[in-house]
Amino acid sequence: MNMKISVASVPYFWSQQGYQDFYRQLADSPVDIVYLGETICSKRRSMKLQDWLAIAELLTQAGKQVVLSTLTLLEAESELSYLTGIASQKDYLIEANDMAALQVAHDHSNHFVAGNAINIYNNSSLARLHRIGMTRWCVPVELGKTDLAPMIESAKALGVEIEYQVFGRLPLAFSARCFTARHLQLAKDDCQFKCLDYEQGILVNTQEGDGFVQINGIQTQSSKVNNLLDRLPELEQSGIDILRVVPVSARDTLRVIQHLHALLKNSQELADSSFDVDMDYEYCNGYWLQQEGMKYIA
Numbered sequence: 001m002n003m004k005i006s007v008a009s010v011p012y013f014w015s016q017q018g019y020q021d022f023y024r025q026l027a028d029s030p031v032d033i034v035y036l037g038e039t040i041c042s043k044r045r046s047m048k049l050q051d052w053l054a055i056a057e058l059l060t061q062a063g064k065q066v067v068l069s070t071l072t073l074l075e076a077e078s079e080l081s082y083l084t085g086i087a088s089q090k091d092y093l094i095e096a097n098d099m100a101a102l103q104v105a106h107d108h109s110n111h112f113v114a115g116n117a118i119n120i121y122n123n124s125s126l127a128r129l130h131r132i133g134m135t136r137w138c139v140p141v142e143l144g145k146t147d148l149a150p151m152i153e154s155a156k157a158l159g160v161e162i163e164y165q166v167f168g169r170l171p172l173a174f175s176a177r178c179f180t181a182r183h184l185q186l187a188k189d190d191c192q193f194k195c196l197d198y199e200q201g202i203l204v205n206t207q208e209g210d211g212f213v214q215i216n217g218i219q220t221q222s223s224k225v226n227n228l229l230d231r232l233p234e235l236e237q238s239g240i241d242i243l244r245v246v247p248v249s250a251r252d253t254l255r256v257i258q259h260l261h262a263l264l265k266n267s268q269e270l271a272d273s274s275f276d277v278d279m280d281y282e283y284c285n286g287y288w289l290q291q292e293g294m295k296y297i298a
């Protein structure tokens with residue numbers, strides 16, 4: 001299989017050392033594309049832009065394509081200024097997660113990846129964004145293989161790469177309200193950076209005790225981890241170019257990458273058949289199969 005592996009920006013708040021250790025290990029992994037930067041909350045400042053750029057240089061030297069990601073929800077002039085610095089630079093491709101990033105990138109004649117928070121649901125939108133600089137489309141997670149079929153043909157004709165999430169919690173919603181702070185009875189402006197205490201966010205169960213969602217600052221994720229690792233032939237046949245892994249824990253993400261790489265090389269004997277035995281996740285794959293997203297269909 002000729003599909004590439006990408007790793008999305010870490011959606012959680014880790015320490016500077018945590019980020020640096022993770023990306024040093026990614027540099028030695030078989031991943032092809034690495035997205036860098038804060039996409040959730042501008043108050044997460046353990047990494048400054050110069051820190052991200054230092055990691056970008058490390059990964060570039062290791063042969064990885066680096067993409068700088070932007071915030072998904074802008075709430076202040078300072079955030080727009082930070083976004084402008086990313087979307088106007090010329091050294092790295094940009095993942096635009098907000099329409100403002102598309103505009104800044106276009107104003108500076110920069111190509112960009114349309115992140116999956118950008119609502120592209122038809123060929124007209126696809127063609128319009130391609131005209132202003134989109135070279136890669138990270139598909140909204142709720143679009144399944146039947147939804148995508150007519151759009152993939154158009155994207156191929158335009159020369160737009162297609163990226164689809166195959167592992168990781170699904171991004172469901174963003175809000176100006178910080179759910180982590182509210183859960184801990186703190187004001188958003190005095191959150192005390194509590195997200196640092198939760199490597200993968202906070203699980204919310206239903207009254208019946210079933211996993212419902214994962215709260216991660218202003219983001220709501222699925223509690224279940226989307227897992228399409230057993231459907232790689234379908235993804236390739238559908239025309240997907242890039243397999244997107246959204247980080248969970250650093251350790252588990254690295255294990256998933258190694259397993260995925262072995263599967264792509266058709267080396268079942270090299271794939272770690274027990275890689276998920278000690279990973280305590282519930283899985284889902286419903287969206288890809290045109291079903292409810294939280295379902296898992298074997």
